[in-house]
Amino acid sequence: MYVHTAVKRLCGAALIGGVFVTVPLANALAAPQIGVTAALRGEVVRTASLQTGAAIGQMSSGQNVFLGDDIKVGSQGRLQVMLLDETIFTLGANSVMRIDEFVYDPADAANAKLSTSITQGAFRFVSGQIAKTDQDAMKVKLPGATIVVRGTSVAGDVAPDGSASVILLGPAPNNSLGLPAGAINVANQAGSVDITRPGFATQIAVDLPPQPPAQASQAQIQSLERALSEEASDELAEGLGVEPTQ
Numbered sequence: 001m002y003v004h005t006a007v008k009r010l011c012g013a014a015l016i017g018g019v020f021v022t023v024p025l026a027n028a029l030a031a032p033q034i035g036v037t038a039a040l041r042g043e044v045v046r047t048a049s050l051q052t053g054a055a056i057g058q059m060s061s062g063q064n065v066f067l068g069d070d071i072k073v074g075s076q077g078r079l080q081v082m083l084l085d086e087t088i089f090t091l092g093a094n095s096v097m098r099i100d101e102f103v104y105d106p107a108d109a110a111n112a113k114l115s116t117s118i119t120q121g122a123f124r125f126v127s128g129q130i131a132k133t134d135q136d137a138m139k140v141k142l143p144g145a146t147i148v149v150r151g152t153s154v155a156g157d158v159a160p161d162g163s164a165s166v167i168l169l170g171p172a173p174n175n176s177l178g179l180p181a182g183a184i185n186v187a188n189q190a191g192s193v194d195i196t197r198p199g200f201a202t203q204i205a206v207d208l209p210p211q212p213p214a215q216a217s218q219a220q221i222q223s224l225e226r227a228l229s230e231e232a233s234d235e236l237a238e239g240l241g242v243e244p245t246q
Contacts (some may be wrong), residue, residue, distance in 0.1 A: 014052045034102045035065040035083035043074025051229075065099070072096045073121060079229065086128030087114060087138070092227035095121025096160075100141070109133040117141045122227030124155040124169075136157040142166075144206040145188040152182020155224050162206040167224070186210045 032051075037044070040061045046054065050068030059071070065081055073079050073095040081089045081097075085104045091097055097222040101115035112133040118140060131149050138149040143162030147154065170182055183196045191209025193202050200213040201220060213230040 032067060033064045033084075034067050035081050035100060037061055037063045037065060037079060038082050039078065041079075042077030043213040044077050044079045044091075045072050045074070046070065047072050062236065067099055067102055070096070070098050075113040083114070083128060085112070085114070085130045087115070087130065088126045088128070089230055090124040091118075092122030092224070094227075095123055097123070098101050104130055106131075107135075114138045115141065118156075118158055119143055120160060122155075122157045122224055124153070124224075124228055125149075126153045127151055142204065144204045144208075145186050145210055148185040148187070149186075152174050152184060154184055155228070157220075157224060157227065164204045165201055165216075165220055166195075167220065168195040168198055168202040168213075 015183040025172075037059055038061055040059060044059045046056055046059055046069055048068075048070040049066055050054065052064035052067070053065055055063075055235075059079075065071075065083075070226055071081070071091070073091045073093060075093050077093060079091045079095075081091070083099075083102065089097065096119045098117045098119075099115075102118055102198070103111055103113040105112070106129070109129075110133065112130045114130045114137065116139070119142075125140065127138055127149050131151050135150045136148055138151065140154075142156075142158055142164045144164060147156075147166060153169040154166060155169055156164055158164040166184070166186055168182065168184055182198070183194065185192055185194050186202050186204065187193075188204070189208065189211065190208075193210045193213055195202060195213045195215065199216055201216040202213050203211045
């Protein structure tokens with residue numbers, strides 16, 4: 001059983017158990033556990049961490065994940081990260097992710113926040129309790145835009161040049177925001193788009209506004225299936241209402 005912990009890491013400060021504590025940047029208190037690895041396959045490496053004593057190198061299933069961990073998935077790897085608020089990230093081949101901010105206390109839902117950076121590779125996530133608290137509480141930052149998550153499941157892929165595709169899959173199983181198909185907003189300094197229809201996607205190029213939503217192509221779906229592996233491909237295809245790729 002995991003203990004839900006409220007944690008916020010900004011400029012050497014940590015909010016632990018609802019109390020702000022100022023700590024040195026290198027202090028282990030600045031990086032509490034926020035989740036655990038699961039369904040790990042192949043090369044998955046923690047390349048850096050704010051947590052003193054966190055093992056750098058190959059990770060294993062059931063290993064603690066800390067605020068500020070940099071995680072890289074190899075070309076044949078796959079990883080699921082389960083956060084304490086029940087948010088689940090699936091990372092496919094060549095993905096790179098960092099959890100930048102995690103604030104969650106069931107007794108103080110109004111202040112819950114989750115911010116994650118995905119700088120490369122295929123990803124899929126199902127939002128958890130934090131996305132239920134406020135329409136702007138959960139954000140996923142890509143090189144060319146930020147996804148604001150409103151109780152839903154999303155997949156996408158970030159290319160090495162920072163361009164990306166983002167597909168709305170549908171509502172998270174525990175969605176309680178009253179949005180029957182879930183919703184996301186994808187925005188950067190040049191513009192923004194709302195995606196409210198499952199199976200619709202936007203294309204993002206760095207420094208250009210996100211493109212208007214359009215039906216995801218079969219090529220996009222197949223590419224994500226391959227990167228996210230067989231287990232995730234069945235879920236992805238089901239979410240989009242198509243047959244899995246054989």
